[in-house]
Amino acid sequence: MYCLVINSGSSSIKFQIVDPASAATDEPLASGLVEQIGEPSGAITVTINGEKSREELEIADHTVGLKRAFELLDANGVGPTQLEFFAVGHRVVHGGKLFSEPVLIDAQIESMIEDLIPLAPLHNPANLDGIRVAREILPDLPHVAVFDTAFFNHMPPAAALYAINNEVASEHDIRRYGFHGTSHEFVSQQVPKVLGRDPEHTRQITLHLGNGASAAAVHNGRAMDTSMGLTPLAGLVMGTRTGDIDPGIIFHLAREAKMSVDEIDTLLNKKSGVKGLAGVNDFRALREMIEQDNSDAWLAYNIYIHQLRRFIGAYMIILGRVDAISFTAGVGENDVEVRADALADLELYGIKIDPERNAQRSSDPRVISTDDSTVKVLVVPTNEELAIAQKAAVLTQA
Numbered sequence: 344m345y346c347l348v349i350n351s352g353s354s355s356i357k358f359q360i361v362d363p364a365s366a367a368t369d370e371p372l373a374s375g376l377v378e379q380i381g382e383p384s385g386a387i388t389v390t391i392n393g394e395k396s397r398e399e400l401e402i403a404d405h406t407v408g409l410k411r412a413f414e415l416l417d418a419n420g421v422g423p424t425q426l427e428f429f430a431v432g433h434r435v436v437h438g439g440k441l442f443s444e445p446v447l448i449d450a451q452i453e454s455m456i457e458d459l460i461p462l463a464p465l466h467n468p469a470n471l472d473g474i475r476v477a478r479e480i481l482p483d484l485p486h487v488a489v490f491d492t493a494f495f496n497h498m499p500p501a502a503a504l505y506a507i508n509n510e511v512a513s514e515h516d517i518r519r520y521g522f523h524g525t526s527h528e529f530v531s532q533q534v535p536k537v538l539g540r541d542p543e544h545t546r547q548i549t550l551h552l553g554n555g556a557s558a559a560a561v562h563n564g565r566a567m568d569t570s571m572g573l574t575p576l577a578g579l580v581m582g583t584r585t586g587d588i589d590p591g592i593i594f595h596l597a598r599e600a601k602m603s604v605d606e607i608d609t610l611l612n613k614k615s616g617v618k619g620l621a622g623v624n625d626f627r628a629l630r631e632m633i634e635q636d637n638s639d640a641w642l643a644y645n646i647y648i649h650q651l652r653r654f655i656g657a658y659m660i661i662l663g664r665v666d667a668i669s670f671t672a673g674v675g676e677n678d679v680e681v682r683a684d685a686l687a688d689l690e691l692y693g694i695k696i697d698p699e700r701n702a703q704r705s706s707d708p709r710v711i712s713t714d715d716s717t718v719k720v721l722v723v724p725t726n727e728e729l730a731i732a733q734k735a736a737v738l739t740q741a
């Protein structure tokens with residue numbers, strides 16, 4: 344039995360066909376990407392059993408894209424008419440205060456997700472497009488929404504709330520929601536399994552370092568703090584986002600540079616971070632520039648590491664004792680130097696990375712600290728699609 348997992352963006356739809364019983368590192372049965380929706384130059388890429396095929400066509404909207412993608416899957420024997428799907432799992436970015444668990448989608452849930460659009464104006468409308476189209480095409484299947492914020496829904500108030508005027512905060516639902524929750528939860532559940540520990544007695548820091556990046560403090564399976572906030576702009580330095588900056592910078596830019604709200608939004612979300620400092624946001628390109636001793640690349644990297652260490656230090660104190668620190672996502676799983684530099688010179692705190700273990704390449708979850716490191720350091724590949732399929736299976740009792 345398979346779950347069709349859909350991650351619908353404003354101009355793209357990613358999808359996977361996933362067996363929830365598979366291992367985190369298994370390839371899905373099929374995966375695909377519908378790109379450039381609404382542009383003349385659209386494309387659909389489908390990968391089945393490692394074989395990639397690509398079709399270029401104009402894709403007017405999400406309905407056209409998803410229908411064509413299903414036809415391509417059907418033509419290869421893995422589409423909705425041949426395979427028995429037990430559910431469709433949808434990634435939804437913002438669940439606000441309302442959703443701390445996955446839910447079965449009906450008309451009421453759709454309108455609740457719609458009500459959350461002001462909190463995620465770029466993401467929730469696109470997620471909803473995917474939900475509406477998929478429900479229309481596959482009306483007989485249960486559709487499950489899995490929220491990126493859900494894992495952080497029950498953080499302690501001291502971590503979840505800002506020191507901002509109470510009335511304004513409650514009127515406008517201003518609080519720290521956190522994002523990448525499905526990934527932080529998935530990774531934090533893998534860690535006790537890898538270490539053979541009781542999850543109820545494990546305190547850990549999870550570092551999701553991809554193009555977007557966030558840190559979380561997890562105490563006995565529950566999120567205690569996270570670096571992203573009302574929006575995914577806060578916290579760590581990211582590919583194109585600033586991470587934490589003095590909010591006064593925004594007023595300064597508005598007053599002195601006469602920038603509009605939209606211009607500042609674009610500057611901080613899309614033209615900043617590693618890209619804003621070094622001109623590239625991919626860490627492989629950044630590493631090449633560092634090897635050529637490019638000073639902008641060095642500065643970007645040093646700011647990135649400094650901010651990362653700042654959060655690791657804060658979460659060590661918040662947790663009081665740390666059993667494990669894990670790295671995940673594109674940078675965290677692949678960049679040996681980032682892992683080494685993030686935790687360098689912390690032997691006094693019981694953190695010691697083994698350089699040989701750290702340098703080994705593998706797609707399996709693994710420990711990269713020395714045997715005598717009291718804090719275990721791990722690399723745990725994330726798999727949000729598998730996590731969504733597993734949650735859909737639990738909810739639909741498949």
Ligand code: AMP
Binds near residue numbers: 627674
């Ligand atoms: P994600 O958002 O998790 O898909 O991560 C994407 C990012 O991971 C890319 O922008 C790169 O910066 C980084 N990345 C991917 N592969 C590698 C690699 N082999 N070495 C270093 N960074 C990588």
